[in-house]
Amino acid sequence: MKTALTIAGSDSCGGAGIQADIKTMMANGVYAMSAITALTAQNTTGVTSILNADSKFLGEELDAVFTDIYPDAVKIGMVSESDLIHVIASKLRQYNAKNIVVDPVMVATSGAKLISDDAIDTLKQELFSLADVLTPNIPEAEVLTGRTISNAEEMIDAAKMISETYNCAVLCKGGHTINDANDLLYANNTYRWFYGKRIQNPNTHGTGCTLSSAIASNLAKGFDLETSVCRAKDYISGALSAMLDLGKGSGPMDHGFAIDNIYTKEADI
Numbered sequence: 001m002k003t004a005l006t007i008a009g010s011d012s013c014g015g016a017g018i019q020a021d022i023k024t025m026m027a028n029g030v031y032a033m034s035a036i037t038a039l040t041a042q043n044t045t046g047v048t049s050i051l052n053a054d055s056k057f058l059g060e061e062l063d064a065v066f067t068d069i070y071p072d073a074v075k076i077g078m079v080s081e082s083d084l085i086h087v088i089a090s091k092l093r094q095y096n097a098k099n100i101v102v103d104p105v106m107v108a109t110s111g112a113k114l115i116s117d118d119a120i121d122t123l124k125q126e127l128f129s130l131a132d133v134l135t136p137n138i139p140e141a142e143v144l145t146g147r148t149i150s151n152a153e154e155m156i157d158a159a160k161m162i163s164e165t166y167n168c169a170v171l172c173k174g175g176h177t178i179n180d181a182n183d184l185l186y187a188n189n190t191y192r193w194f195y196g197k198r199i200q201n202p203n204t205h206g207t208g209c210t211l212s213s214a215i216a217s218n219l220a221k222g223f224d225l226e227t228s229v230c231r232a233k234d235y236i237s238g239a240l241s242a243m244l245d246l247g248k249g250s251g252p253m254d255h256g257f258a259i260d261n262i263y264t265k266e267a268d269i
């Protein structure tokens, strides 16, 4: 079985962060492991508290994983402080990690800020150049380029700029702001659009986490980047189409929509 590691924050309501990542990896057929960067007290309406992991402890989590079950891919999500980013970058280098997907998480769907300003600089300086692919949404791409992005042409320019600056592929997610649900992959000086039909579902808590974990899972299985993005888009469209409706705010998706066996069926008896 192929293996994947998520380095991210815990979401107590289970729709984003570590919990979304593990569900996604399992649903995509890989063995999931985690190194937790922070605990969040969070639900579908907002984040009430964040407790960051101690950086030495995060290093120990990463040592424990890499020295035993080596991950075939690594996904990095919420990391809100610079000292945690230093440790992650140094461990990824030390263990020669491969298939690295970095989701530069800045703000939750509910609007809560999940990263400090100086940590954004550290992400840029230390982590981005280690990534195989970065997956910013439009507001994140605007912060990373210092430009306003209001149409498809500007998405291409921004993805190109980020890709050339950090020497990695960039998947800029059109999502809610610019177009249907079309994402732009810029890699090796060329771009390709991945078209997604907008699903009329207000429950989009954790979509970014889910997409990046699905990409990492497919890279772990040996698919190339374009195929991995395509399969990940397909998976997230399925999870949104299942129309799960939980919580008082923007709720989570049904990550297990395609899992169909005697254990899932028993719930209906």
Ligand SMILES: Nc1ncnc2c1ncn2[C@@H]1O[C@H](COP(=O)(O)OP(=O)(O)OP(=O)(O)O)[C@@H](O)[C@H]1O
Pocket (backbone or CB within 6 Å): 016, 107, 108, 109, 136, 137, 138, 173, 174, 175, 176, 181, 182, 183, 196, 197, 198, 199, 200, 201, 204, 205, 206, 207, 208, 209, 211, 233, 236, 237, 240
């Ligand atoms: N209503 C929708 N229908 C279909 N696809 C969607 C919808 N909303 C988002 N997506 C897709 O989900 C993926 C994640 O994109 P999104 O822009 O939501 O990420 P994000 O803003 O980083 O998420 P998060 O709010 O979790 O940080 C993208 O492939 C996007 O196109």
Ligand SMILES: Cc1ncc(CO)c(N)n1
Pocket (backbone or CB within 6 Å): 008, 009, 010, 011, 016, 017, 018, 040, 042, 077, 078, 105, 107, 108, 109, 114, 205, 206, 207, 208, 209
């Ligand atoms: C822990 C965590 N990571 C990422 C996001 C972004 O959706 C979130 N809401 N919570």
